[in-house]
Amino acid sequence: MGTALVTGVTGQDGGYLVEQLVAAGHEVHGVCRGELSRAGELPHLAAVGSRLRLHRADLRDVTALVRVIDDVAPDWLFNLGGLSSVAASWTDPMTTFDTNARPVIGVLEYLRGRQNRGERPIRFIQASSGESFAGGGGTIDETTPVSPVNPYGAAKALGHQMVGMYRTQGVHCSSLILLNHESPRRPHRFVTRRITAGVAAIAAGRAGDLTLGNLDVCRDWGWAPDYTRAMLLAAEADEPRDYVVATGEAHSLTDLVAAAFARVGIDDWERYVSSDAALLRPTDSAVLTGDATRLRELLGWAPTVGFREMVEAMVDTDVAELGGVA
Ligand SMILES: C[C@H]1O[C@H](OP(=O)(O)OP(=O)(O)OC[C@H]2O[C@@H](n3cnc4c(=O)[nH]c(N)nc43)[C@H](O)[C@@H]2O)[C@@H](O)[C@@H](O)C1=O
DSSP states (O other): OOEEEEESTTSHHHHHHHHHHHHTTOEEEEEESSOHHHHHTSHHHHHHGGGEEEEEOOTTOHHHHHHHHHHHOOSEEEEOOSOOOHHHHHHOHHHHHHHHTHHHHHHHHHHHHHHHTTOOOOEEEEEEEGGGGGGGOEEEOTTSOOOOOSHHHHHHHHHHHHHHHHHHTTOOEEEEEEOOEEOTTSOTTSHHHHHHHHHHHHHTTSOSOEEESOTTOEEOOEEHHHHHHHHHHHHHOSSOOEEEEOOSOOEEHHHHHHHHHHHTTOSOGGGGEEEOGGGOOTTOOSEEEEOOHHHHHHHOOOOSSOHHHHHHHHHHHHHHHTTSOO
């Protein structure tokens, strides 16, 4: 059994990864920015109890982060932390860079130093993003050139590229290029949860409409626990590599809205949905999907939850939270 250290432990992916690591019998440490007690109160983190040990460090303070890594000396370091919203990256590009790019460089430098000193190597898994490749449009694989269209994609692109460079220096580091991945733990600022929570509120009679941006965008929406399982597989693989993590299926936002309303028995959903120009993103790629052939063939990965099942699980959770359909 190994020891894992996870940054971004309070996020959607951090939580699922912790649960999977604990279930596999590993010792798990988590890094979080805020009060440790508040992180420990998240029900799914509280449920793993003493199998998870929390450490406080802000990713913007690379020295503090490296100190935690040095203290824990894990076998695997999963870097999932950082500002993850494309929309927010336009309002705070500096924090986007400081949390998504700078710590990656700092950590890789530390790992290279460890290796040069002959210390036990730590395997590094970086959560990269399909957004770093959005400029080309269409389907991305591991050979697609970097082409970000927003500060988030650019900051993540730098982290991804640094991983590739430090791999040439002998550091055991892999970059997982994650397409959109969702779950009932997805924060409400992301579109899937906005939709499923909005549909649940309409079904419960608590809201009259749902305001969205561009319904024509197509994305490759997968099930978040499948994506954290890919991270574990990459960590266990002897050879470090880049891997695209995606279902390979593109769905429009209209498909998603229709599937969510169908789950609560509403077919004439158009009358509930309106568009707000403030939610449009002019530089957005119309279509973004991924080809996970490498991950499937080399590591035997496959998604376990399809698009409709994912939407339904999210709607069901939101409906249950509101006490059911009116
Ligand atoms: C791969 C990437 O995936 C995620 O970033 P995202 O794609 O920006 O996620 P989202 O759910 O905010 O937008 C999805 C699409 O939906 C469109 N859209 C329409 N109407 C609304 C709307 O009303 N709200 C939002 N949020 N989006 C809307 C929006 O313009 C975009 O085309 C993160 O995990 C990120 O960390 C990451 O790496």
